[in-house]
Amino acid sequence: MRLSLAEPKYLKESISILSDLVNEGRFKITKDAIELVAMDPANVAMVIFKLLSSSFVEYDVKEDMEIAVNLSNMKQILRRTKSNDTLTLELDSKNKLLMELRGHTTRTFSLPLIDIEGKEQKIPDLTFSSTVETGADILNDAIEDVDVVGESVSFIADKSTFTISSEGDLSNANIVIKAGDETQIKCESDDKIKSKYSIEYLKKMIGGSKLSEKGDVLIQFGKDYPLKLTYTTLNKVQLSFILAPRVEND
C-alpha cells in the first residue's frame, strides 16, 4: 500500500473533527476509497468518512485491507502538515503506519497500528421525511446561537420553513430559515416535522463545514428520528454524521 495526497487538508480536517467524537478508528482501504465508520463511545453519534481514490496523486492498493489507529495521535501528526506538503501513507514491516510529509524537508512519522475489538460498524438504513440543503455557515451560526441558551435544540421543518429552536431554563432562541435561493426544503408531510438533538454533539459536527466545497450542508431528519448531516467535496471527500434524537417525556 502506498497512498499520496497532494492536498493533505482533506485528511487533516476530517481526522481533526472525527477525533473529537471517536477515540480509535478502523480505516477500510479499498481500490476506490479510504473509509471509516465509527460510533462515539456513548453510542449517540456515528461518523461516516470517505476519502475517494481520486483525491490522491498516487493510490496503490493491491488488495482490500483494514488498519486501525488512535485518531488523536493521528490528528497530532496531521497537524504538522503544511498546505504545500505531500503526504504519503505506507505500512512498514513493524506493523506501523508510516506518514511521510514531503515539503521543504522530508519528515517521517510512524504511528502504531492497534487492534479494535468488535465487528465492523454498519451504517443504519434510514428514511428521512425532511431534507434541507442550506449554507453551512447558516447552520453553524444557528447552532452557536442556540448554544447561548440551552443544551438541546429542535429542528422543525414544513414545506416552506426550517426552524431551529431552543428553550433554556431562562432564555429562548429561535432561528427561522425560509426556503429560497440559498435554502431548499423538502418535507414529505403536511404537518410540521420536529425532532430534538444535543447541541454539544452538533457543535462538534458542524466543523465538517470545512470540507464542503460549495459551503453547503445537507440536513436530513424526521419526526423524533435521527439526524444526518453531510458535507461533500465532489470526487474527493465526504463526511457524514448521524445523531440520535433526544426523546423527552414532555
Next chain:
Amino acid sequence: MRLSLAEPKYLKESISILSDLVNEGRFKITKDAIELVAMDPANVAMVIFKLLSSSFVEYDVKEDMEIAVNLSNMKQILRRTKSNDTLTLELDSKNKLLMELRGHTTRTFSLPLIDIEGKEQKIPDLTFSSTVETGADILNDAIEDVDVVGESVSFIADKSTFTISSEGDLSNANIVIKAGDETQIKCESDDKIKSKYSIEYLKKMIGGSKLSEKGDVLIQFGKDYPLKLTYTTLNKVQLSFILAPRVEND
C-alpha cells in the same frame, strides 16, 4: 415598545463592559433615551449608560417604563449580533424581552425580565477640581503600564501636566502626559491635585474607549475625591463611570 438599532455595536459594546462591573441592570426607557445607572456589588464604582433615541432607526415608546435583566445573559445574546444585523427590542406577553436579530436569517432570543429590589440609583452631584481630556489610547496604555507594577494608581494633575503613577512592592511606574494638541488640562488649584484609584476597576472601565467616536476620554477628579471617566459618540451613546478614591493611611 419597539426599538430597532441598525448599528447594534453601541448596545453590544456597552453591555459587554457594564456586565463586567454589574450583574443585573434596570433600564429606564423614556421618549429620549434608554438609560441605566447602577452600582457595582462592592459599592466602589457606578456606571451611567445612555443610548439616545436618535441612535435608533425605529423608536416607539408610548410611555416611560423600566425593565430589568441579567446583564451577563444579555451580553451573551448581544455577542451573537453581526455588524450588518438589525436588532429590534420588544416586550412579549409573557414578561420577556424579545431581541430580534435580522440579517441573512431572522433570529429571535427571549430574555426573562427580573425584579430588582431597592430604589433607583441616583447619580451623585460631584464637583471636580481637575479635568483632563486626552486620547483614550493614552489612558488605556497608561493603565496597562501601571498594571505591571501595582494594584493602585495615583492620578496627579497640575496646570500643565497629568501624571499617572504607581508604586508596587518592588517596581514603580510613572507616566507623564503634557498638555498640548492632544491633551487639554484644566486644574482649579495652584497645587498638585492627587488621588488614588484601584487599577482593577480602571482596567474594566477603559473598555469604554470602544464607544468614543473621536477616540478621546474625559477624565475628571479631585484631591482624594471620586474619578469620573466619560466616553461619548455624539447624538448616539454616552458611557460614564464614577470610581471611589482609595484613601490610605500613609
Next chain:
Amino acid sequence: MRLSLAEPKYLKESISILSDLVNEGRFKITKDAIELVAMDPANVAMVIFKLLSSSFVEYDVKEDMEIAVNLSNMKQILRRTKSNDTLTLELDSKNKLLMELRGHTTRTFSLPLIDIEGKEQKIPDLTFSSTVETGADILNDAIEDVDVVGESVSFIADKSTFTISSEGDLSNANIVIKAGDETQIKCESDDKIKSKYSIEYLKKMIGGSKLSEKGDVLIQFGKDYPLKLTYTTLNKVQLSFILAPRVEND
C-alpha cells in the same frame, strides 16, 4: 551610565526568551556591550546574551559595572515598549534601574537591583565535531515535529545529512535535512555523529529565531556532547544557548 535603544525589540525579545530559562540575571556592562551569561536552575542549559554598544543610539558607560535584576519583572516592563519607543536605561540614586520609554508619552519604570550570590558564570570551552548552518524555521519546525511524539530528540550528522529524530513510547518522528543551498553541514568524522537533547529545553531556545537577522541558526554539537545554538543580528545582538546532552543507558 545612560544607554538608549531606538529599537528596543532586541532587548525585549532576548529577555522574554531568557526569562523562560533563568529567573535572575547579572548583566555585565562594558564599553563594548551588555552581556549576560547564566545557567538555568537545573544546571542543564546556559544562556549567553550579548547586546553590542553599536545597537544603541546613546551608550555612555564610564566604567565596567555589573547589575542584577529579576528577569521576569524586567520582561513585564519590556513588554510595554512599543516598536517606535526609545528605551533608555539608567541607574537612580536608590539602587534601582530606571527604564524610560519615550514615545507619544514618557513612561518611566524603576526596577530594584538584586544581589546574586556566587561567582560569575564562565562560558565552557567546547570543541564541536559537527556544525550545521540552516534556516531557523527549519529547526523550529523540526523541534515542533518531534514534540508531537517524544520528550528527547537525537541530532545526527554526517557529511551530507543532518537528521533530527525522536522515538516516543508509541510514535516516532524523523526529519531529514540535506546539505544544499539553504543548509551547510561540516562534520569532522566519517561516522555519524549523534547526541540526544531535551525537547522541552529546545522549545524554549528556538524562540531565539526572532533575533536572527537572516533567519538562520548555527547548530554545533558532538557525539554525546553539549549542543550550542546561536542566533545573530550582525553588529547588534547575539543570543546563544548551550544545552547538556541526555546520556541514557541504552
